[in-house]
Amino acid sequence: MNKSEDRDWERHLLDTFALNTDFAAKRIELSDQLVHVYYFVTLVDLPGTLASMNQSLMSANDGNVPLQHLSDLYQIDSNAMPEELAHLLLQGRLVVRSPHTGEPLIFKALEPSISRSVMPPENESPIQGAIDGFTEDLLTNVGLLRKKINHKDVVVVTHAVGSTFCREIALVYLKGKANPKIVQTVADSLIRNKHKDVRHVEDMLSVLGQPKISLVATYLATELPEEAAQNLMDGRVVLFMDQLPYAISVPAILKDVWTLKTDFNYPFLYLLFFRFIRMIGIIFAVIMPGLYVVLNSVNPELLRIQLAISVAKSREGVPYPAFIEVLLMLLVLEMVIEATTRLPKSIGPTITMIGGIILGQAIVQAKLVSNLLIIILAASTIANFTMSGYLNTIGIRIYKYVVLVASAAFGILGLEMSVIWIFVYFAGLKSFTVPYLSLSLKGTKTDE
Amino acid sequence: MNVRSVCRTLLIASLFALLCGCWDVRDINKRYLPVVMGISEGKSATYSIILQIPSVSGKTQILEQEADSISKALDLIRTKAEKHVDLLHLRLFLISERMAKTGLDDVMDYAIRANDISIKGMMAIVTGDFEKTLHHEISPTPEISSYDYFSEESGWTPNVSIVRIWEAFRGSQSYTKDLAYPLIHVGTDTLYDFEGSAIMRKNKMVGALSPDETLVYNIFLEKYTGGTIEAAKDTSVIIKKARVRHRKEWTASGPKLKSAIYLDVAVSENKKNLPNHRIAEEIQEMIDKKGDEIIRKMRALKTDLLGTGQLFRSQMSERQIRDWKDVWFPRLTFDISVKVNIRDNIYFKEKIKS
Missing domain, CATH: 3.30.300.210 (Nutrient germinant receptor protein C, domain 3)
Structure with missing residues (x-):
């Protein structure tokens, strides 16, 4: 076997990956036959793979088992196009040239240990619930989910999307629970947009046909298999992207802003209490800064006189109008939140402390803002983070500026208007055929 | 975003420019918030207006002005005040007994017609020395005791009659019902002493109840x-x-x-x-x-x-x-x-x- 005997697909592979030093084309002995293998040394643990393949061959009765019949365990696809072969190689497969026909045989290979094991989630902290989190590996994630929901009707469909980047996306749903319309929509758009490259979640949302600009997230992302399992039970479709340690559940509805699926691990009364607190938190987060402006400059008659006097006192000597004051402080606060989000844990406390000093004491003593405003902003920021899901907090964080501007211009009427406005917006929002304002996803009622 | 939606957004944003009336709002610390308005007959003009402005420190600031009409007097007070005088929090009208006996038609008209006065405010008639009652302060009891005296959430007792402005107006227009306004007097250890009620017929005080x-x-x-x-x-x-x-x-x-x-x-x-x-x-x-x-x-x-x-x-x-x-x-x-x-x-x- 020499170069001149190379098949088209082999030449294609060699051309495509010619510049890669970790791409290997080797001749090895496999069950007494010399075969050509193609793989990436960084993605495939060759000795391990060969050892287990040899073992399987040995266990067969006679040594003459053709390689292509080797084992269903290893062989995943036989007749693939050259481009697909390249993708499969990049996914860590082993391509073997059949010694008899010269066609490519694709084997699932053992990976060198570059994936992390299942660990508690980094960004979500479940209390009184299962604490294993998703990892980067798609199959591990699907396995974790299957473990959490032992149900024969769980359906897992894997799609490979992308033309230059290959990405595996697993679509999981619970037959019988999931609304067939939603499943159909998601599956159709995955197939229709097969050629689109998916690198980020945003790419996937565009594959799924979601609007580019949307105030609230139309999906739920979670690191917890338990949450994902409950999402399945609720009738959602769960999507996994390879190398993304999150389960993305679609569609999201308004209720998800205040519900956590792990709430069900608590007695019912506690669940009601948590959800009530979160709802109050949402209202606080949205209206507090606007309300401050309303009460301070546009409609002070709404305050009780006792409060009005002490509010006036706390604003003595503050040079800016209330609107500018609030805007200024909100921006500083957003910067603190943004700065602390991704800081290394060793620097985080410094920013917190400096932020605390600036926001808490110095700025009030310098009479740049009133101390009532600090209370209002702190309350509104804390309230903001009572909501369930990090994604949902951001929409509310943005929307409070709309409320603020409307309040500054139109007073209490502006505040009311902007609150009505957000509901009008929600009412017009529809993700995956489901109206955002519906209360459940079962599809049993006409408005769901 | 296409051109149309950009245009639409700009159009909506430009509407804010039309809001000139809504932009000149005054912050709360740039307003005087009087709680009590005293109305009596002036020495040189028809009306003498006294405004009591409470503060957190416990001191009550007092603004006074005489003029031939209530709104003119308020206008003059606004002219001399360093902050905007805002009547939105006015809760109590104190009227001198002599004034009540001559008739309150103008006062009632003003109180009802002025847009910035809440008709939930209360009315009372002051007997004895009007100026002294209005200037009476009992430190260190803070700020709003004068209003709290009538407030059902704090100092009010069932002995004292309460008349709100809208009730007073209704009473003054009604053929079949009259009202009794509370009568108060400058107190010794407290702000006011209760003297009984003034019997009103239309807008005139005609007698008193003990x-x-x-x-x-x-x-x-x-x-x-x-x-x-x-x-x-x-x-x-x-x-x-x-x-x-x-x-x-x-x-x-x-x-x-x-x-x-x-x-x-x-x-x-x-x-x-x-x-x-x-x-x-x-x-x-x-x-x-x-x-x-x-x-x-x-x-x-x-x-x-x-x-x-x-x-x-x-x-x-x-x-x-x-x-x-x-x-x-x-x-x-x-x-x-x-x-x-x-x-x-x-x-x-x-x-x-x-």
Whole structure:
């Protein structure tokens, strides 16, 4: 076997990956036959793979088992196009040239240990619930989910999307629970947009046909298999992207802003209490800064006189109008939140402390803002983070500026208007055929 | 984003420019928020206006001005004030007795028509030295005691009558109902002393009720609950609940009204250990007597303070309603009976009759 005997697909592979030093084309002995293998040394643990393949061959009765019949365990696809072969190689497969026909045989290979094991989630902290989190590996994630929901009707469909980047996306749903319309929509758009490259979640949302600009997230992302399992039970479709340690559940509805699926691990009364607190938190987060402006400059008659006097006192000597004051402080606060989000844990406390000093004491003593405003902003920021899901907090964080501007211009009427406005917006929002304002996803009622 | 939506956004944003009226808002620390407005006759002009502005420190700032009209006086105050004078929090109108006797038509018109004055504010009439009452301060009690005196959430007691501006306006326009404004006087250890009530006919003060009579007046209006009354020398009771039931009749000789007052009371002091029925009798007697006095006063002044005309409105023609106070009210046969139910006599067990 020499170069001149190379098949088209082999030449294609060699051309495509010619510049890669970790791409290997080797001749090895496999069950007494010399075969050509193609793989990436960084993605495939060759000795391990060969050892287990040899073992399987040995266990067969006679040594003459053709390689292509080797084992269903290893062989995943036989007749693939050259481009697909390249993708499969990049996914860590082993391509073997059949010694008899010269066609490519694709084997699932053992990976060198570059994936992390299942660990508690980094960004979500479940209390009184299962604490294993998703990892980067798609199959591990699907396995974790299957473990959490032992149900024969769980359906897992894997799609490979992308033309230059290959990405595996697993679509999981619970037959019988999931609304067939939603499943159909998601599956159709995955197939229709097969050629689109998916690198980020945003790419996937565009594959799924979601609007580019949307105030609230139309999906739920979670690191917890338990949450994902409950999402399945609720009738959602769960999507996994390879190398993304999150389960993305679609569609999201308004209720998800205040519900956590792990709430069900608590007695019912506690669940009601948590959800009530979160709802109050949402209202606080949205209206507090606007309300401050309303009460301070546009409609002070709404305050009780006792409060009005002490509010006036706390604003003595503050040079800016209330609107500018609030805007200024909100921006500083957003910067603190943004700065602390991704800081290394060793620097985080410094920013917190400096932020605390600036926001808490110095700025009030310098009479740049009133101390009532600090209370209002702190309350509104804390309230903001009572909501369930990090994604949902951001929409509310943005929307409070709309409320603020409307309040500054139109007073209490502006505040009311902007609150009505957000509901009008929600009412017009529809993700995956489901109206955002519906209360459940079962599809049993006409408005769901 | 396409061109159309950009245009639309710009258009909406440009609408804010039209909001010139809404942008010149004043922050709360740039406003004076007076709580009390005193209105009396001026020395050199028709009106003298005094505004009391509370502050957290406990000091009350006072702005004064005389002018021929209330709005002109306020305008002059605004001119000299370093902050915007905002009447939105005005809660109490104090009017001098002399002014009340000459008539409050202008004051009432102003209070109702001014957009920035809340019609939930209260009215009271000040007897004695008006200036002194308005300037009276009892430090270190902070700020708003003058308003708190009438506030049902703080200092109000059922002895004091409350009249809100809208009620006063209604009373001044009504053919069949008159009002009693509280009468106050500068206090010694507190801000005000309660002097009774002023009987108003239309917008004029025509007479006064003593504090005791005010109490019965309040009972009749079912407002008097939680207050203590002295029945006899050594007995006092707390009124838990007061209900009034009317039985009306329009006969050939004129209207007839029988009002039954049902009182649920609790005995709070009973030094002589009087039996329940004696206490009840004494209360009945006392209220009967006071009621008769009020009725006599009402007849003499031709004012329908208890609003009896209201009860007959459905039976009267338009003409009769208009003539109620002058023609029909003097002809009214009015009878008040009191029924007392002693709910509990606290620790004073009724002695078992042998």
